[in-house]
Amino acid sequence: MTTVHIPLPSVLALAAILFCIGLYGALSKRSLIIVLVSLELMLSSVNINLVAFSQLGAFPNLRGQVFSLFTITVAAAEIAVGFAIVLAFFRFRKSADADDANSQKR
Amino acid sequence: MVHFFSHGDSLAFYVLALIILLSAMLFLQFRKVIYMALAMGAIFVGCAALFLLLGAVFVGIAQVMIYAGAITILMMFAIMLTNHEATESVSAFGIRKGLAALGAFLLAVILLFTIRATHWRQSLVVNTDTQHNVDKIGFMLFRQYTIPFELVSLLLLAALVGAVWIARQTKEEKQD
Structure with a gap:
């Protein structure tokens, strides 16, 4: 048991800013890979929230950390399938830009 | 605000937050996709x-x-297997980028104001013991959360098989 002086609102603010940077990246970047990675950034910032509440919240317990482990696993599964789709799309269309993903025709 | 900086751990937190945000x-800011992947690796380490x-x-x-480890390397592989010379367009500010920036900025303002307006009750005494943390998480995963744990392993298997299935080369593509 140690005393921690990190203020909870600062951690939440960091996570909120990271989430918004991820949102901006996902909406504005052209490369499909970077869009997927921005989604990962958003998930990671949510993890910061979960861990912060689980350690610094009013009633600290480890449930938040277990949940963040599940989030990390699901994020890894999502990024694997996402990159597989990007690779298939690249072979199909010879491009990995989000702008080119607008029709199903070759 | 001043007394936050007088403690070692909160100072370390602010330095870390600065590194992550930078x-x-x-x-x-980066234009080359591979540099973006590297910056993302830095964020994850932070x-x-x-x-x-x-x-x-x-x-x-x-x-x-x-x-x-895994996701950054996977990112590098995906970039190398697709168009690895890819760069983001230099064009300053299209309508899409402007709207995206506006939306993200508005969301950030709302979130920050909400965080500031709420009164957070914080526990000052935190258990930072490594042994305790790892033991307790292990017990929780295998006693209380056994079924979600097994379901996640099923999900991982499905994602693995699905990723290989989606990314494989089909017969008609080989003939081209």
Whole structure:
């Protein structure tokens, strides 16, 4: 048991800013890979929230950390399938830009 | 605000937050896709350091292994297998980028104001013992959360098989 002086609102603010940077990246970047990675950034910032509440919240317990482990696993599964789709799309269309993903025709 | 900086751990937190936000800014600034991937790796390592600082040892190490290790390398492979010379357009500010920036900025303002307006009750005494953290998470995963744990393993298997199935070369593509 140690005393921690990190203020909870600062951690939440960091996570909120990271989430918004991820949102901006996902909406504005052209490369499909970077869009997927921005989604990962958003998930990671949510993890910061979960861990912060689980350690610094009013009633600290480890449930938040277990949940963040599940989030990390699901994020890894999502990024694997996402990159597989990007690779298939690249072979199909010879491009990995989000702008080119607008029709199903070759 | 001044007395926050007088403690070692909160000073470390602010330095870490600065590093993470700087890497995120670099991520948005870079034009080459491969540099963006590197900046993202830096952000993930920073998040892992933050978890360790908060005393969440297991999650911090898992973050290093899965995000900073596996996902960053997977990112590099995906970039190398597709158009690895790809750059973001230099065109200053299209309508799409403007709207995206406006939306993200508005969301950030709303979130920050809400965080500021809420009164957070914080526990000042935190258990940062490594042994305790890892033991308890193990017990929780295998006693209380056994079924979700097994379901996640099923999901991982399905994702693995699905990824291989989606990314494989079909017969008609080989003939081209």
